[in-house]
Amino acid sequence: MTIAPPLRYPLSDIDYDEQEVEAVAEVVRGKWLSLGPRTAEFEETLAEFLGAKHAVAVSNCTAALHLAMLACGLGPGDEVLVPSYTFVATANAITYVGATPVFVDITGPGDLNLDPGDVEAKITPRTRAIVPVHLAGFPAAMDRIMAIARRHHLAVIEDACHAIGTRYAGSGGKSFPGRMAGTIGDAGCFSFFANKSLATGEGGMLVTDDDAIAARVRLARSHGMSKSSWDKASGRATDYDIEQVGYNYRCTELTAALGLVQLGKLPASTRRRKSLVARYRQRLGGAGGLAVPFLDRIDDSSHYIFPVLVADASRRNEFRQRLLARGIQTSVHYPPVHCFTHYRQACPDTPLLERTVDAASREVTLPLHPLLDETDIDAICDGVLNELGEM
Numbered sequence: 001m002t003i004a005p006p007l008r009y010p011l012s013d014i015d016y017d018e019q020e021v022e023a024v025a026e027v028v029r030g031k032w033l034s035l036g037p038r039t040a041e042f043e044e045t046l047a048e049f050l051g052a053k054h055a056v057a058v059s060n061c062t063a064a065l066h067l068a069m070l071a072c073g074l075g076p077g078d079e080v081l082v083p084s085y086t087f088v089a090t091a092n093a094i095t096y097v098g099a100t101p102v103f104v105d106i107t108g109p110g111d112l113n114l115d116p117g118d119v120e121a122k123i124t125p126r127t128r129a130i131v132p133v134h135l136a137g138f139p140a141a142m143d144r145i146m147a148i149a150r151r152h153h154l155a156v157i158e159d160a161c162h163a164i165g166t167r168y169a170g171s172g173g174k175s176f177p178g179r180m181a182g183t184i185g186d187a188g189c190f191s192f193f194a195n196k197s198l199a200t201g202e203g204g205m206l207v208t209d210d211d212a213i214a215a216r217v218r219l220a221r222s223h224g225m226s227k228s229s230w231d232k233a234s235g236r237a238t239d240y241d242i243e244q245v246g247y248n249y250r251c252t253e254l255t256a257a258l259g260l261v262q263l264g265k266l267p268a269s270t271r272r273r274k275s276l277v278a279r280y281r282q283r284l285g286g287a288g289g290l291a292v293p294f295l296d297r298i299d300d301s302s303h304y305i306f307p308v309l310v311a312d313a314s315r316r317n318e319f320r321q322r323l324l325a326r327g328i329q330t331s332v333h334y335p336p337v338h339c340f341t342h343y344r345q346a347c348p349d350t351p352l353l354e355r356t357v358d359a360a361s362r363e364v365t366l367p368l369h370p371l372l373d374e375t376d377i378d379a380i381c382d383g384v385l386n387e388l389g390e391m
């Protein structure tokens with residue numbers, strides 16, 4: 001039996017302390033566990049933080065994406081443009097409503113976000129929406145994407161899972177500078193999964209400035225019921241109607257309580273992530289055998305993960321194994337969605353997407369979380385540079 005080496009530097013970790021413990025304990029003592037006052041407070045606080053008109057808390061981001069697709073009226077026969085360089089949930093949510101994901105290439109190894117030129121090239125008479133993903137926390141080129149969407153009357157649903165708290169700087173255009181990622185399109189979707197910058201275990205939020213989208217999502221999140229159990233328990237309603245078929249995508253009060261504490265910590269933890277990324281770049285920015293995507297951008301990111309690209313794809317796995325032997329955990333963000341068995345079969349006409357396949361085959365994600373300090377980053381970089389030299 002081989003014994004795994006101790007993991008000195010896990011890929012991610014979360015900043016949890018007695019505040020989270022107390023917030024959950026308070027909900028447990030109060031014994032109201034799902035959709036109630038904590039959820040409402042979490043929604044209001046996050047909406048204000050992001051500068052969005054509405055925020056609707058749901059059970060996870062995949063549910064938020066699903067409800068966004070429904071609320072934007074997407075369904076069978078519709079095509080939705082989406083990067084293949086994302087977590088599979090982005091494409092799955094398109095599939096849930098019977099629409100067809102049409103995979104778009106990334107800009108290149110320096111910018112892993114979807115290429116607006118390829119977005120435009122893939123528009124057909126059946127295209128109805130674009131789903132940009134703000135990879136690693138760096139917003140996609142929303143000026144160009146929104147301009148394309150307006151020209152072709154397309155909905156834009158932002159998968160902002162990586163980008164909570166990112167301020168959009170604009171990509172050379174004059175639109176949207178200073179707006180938060182997730183608040184530029186028709187709807188924005190966030191994840192509070194266990195390893196996210198705002199972590200509650202499971203959890204998600206849909207934000208929108210559109211009253212009709214918000215109303216549809218609120219209804220569909222809880223079975224299509226016109227009133228909630230909390231409305232009844234607090235004396236605001238005695239019965240309810242079912243106005244449409246809905247889902248159980250409710251947020252729990254425990255999740256909302258954790259989310260409120262985590263949201264309070266977010267600005268400081270994002271600042272920490274940014275200074276760690278600056279240190280990584282100082283050490284690795286000019287290293288041979290390695291490229292650092294998004295190298296010219298630092299302020300317009302929440303720095304959720306730190307991706308690097310090794311020069312030689314065939315040595316990537318060995319490199320990762322060697323780092324693991326030094327106690328440095330790594331990951332791969334992401335295997336391209338169009339290369340998975342299901343999507344190869346479901347979308348057989350997808351072209352090669354050369355830039356996506358190239359970057360994905362060379363990508364290695366290094367540890368990044370707010371519990372690291374610069375000494376840790378130096379130790380990780382020493383390991384990386386040593387292994388690059390030896391390979």
Ligand SMILES: Cc1ncc(COP(=O)(O)O)c(C=O)c1O
Binds near residue numbers: 060192
């Ligand atoms: C880019 C992206 N989209 C969607 C999701 C799905 O989020 P959730 O796990 O909250 O459903 C994730 C989560 O890992 C993600 O990283």
